[in-house]
Amino acid sequence: MQLLENKTIEATPEACAHAILDVVPTVMRIIRARLRDHRTCELSVPQFRVLAYLNRRSGASLSELTEHIGLTLPSMSKMMDGLVERGLATRAEDPEDRRRVVLGLTAEGHEAFQIARAGTQIDLAQQMNRLSAEQLATVSAAMEILGPLFTEDRG
Amino acid sequence: MQLLENKTIEATPEACAHAILDVVPTVMRIIRARLRDHRTCELSVPQFRVLAYLNRRSGASLSELTEHIGLTLPSMSKMMDGLVERGLATRAEDPEDRRRVVLGLTAEGHEAFQIARAGTQIDLAQQMNRLSAEQLATVSAAMEILGPLFTEDRG
DNA sequence: TATTGTTATACTCTATAACTATA
């Protein structure tokens, strides 16, 4: 079923769901392998996502981070243990509400994130290079559609 | 950068890679949650993929399965332990080459796979229902593009 | 000797339950 040229394909929600269930885990596997691999900063996917979040929202609390990533508090607390121990992240008391915790990245954490992201993007981009301009546009558009769809109802 | 309406977006391989790195892990999280949740057959994503493979290729060896899923042999061997113990899969000696192992699904394994797939697809499809016909077509087309791209160079 | 799997070991990811400390 080659559908690309023909814009009149009827893509049902069910067919779409089926395709996503087929393809997304496969792409994920590639991303995971790339992240683990990329030298100097071997990161798991969840670790990478945490670094990405803290890179944007320095000073976030554990709860905020947890809700964004979609894990439980204990899981995230433990993950932070590892990142702090590796010297990639910081954890401190919030002086204004001492129940809370203020999270951030170390310089090394920033660097690890940048390197991991750059490396992984380069590898993904190499795959993308095999696509035509139109195919690239389609994939980009699809990501713009799926991103909000799956993030927005998470609050 | 809102690009949706405008079809003249220049989607570079790099931008595309960036978008994938953003969106795919998020979608994956939803899929994982759905699979775990769907009653009677709580499956991890890798387990689901194994069941899907054995559903199509009954009688596969451990190596064949391992290469398709993209794990190491020990990891897969251990995963099969779990599936066999749960009564979802079978593992037997190959009489023609006794180093090999012949894998398959039990009736229960078939059923678990069908239920998990159906349930997850229904949930994903509900999300997809919020999309326009054109958006659905875009997402479908993108999956048709990405699937082969990431599977084909894996042999 | 090469191939196919398994066992041993260890680390990360994840969850639930029970707890501590602060508000």
Next chain:
DNA sequence: TATAGTTATAGAGTATAACAATA
């Protein structure tokens, strides 16, 4: 009493290294 986080415990997923069995 409610909220933010940690500790304890356990199970799955993953890897590497070492091993066993068959070809």
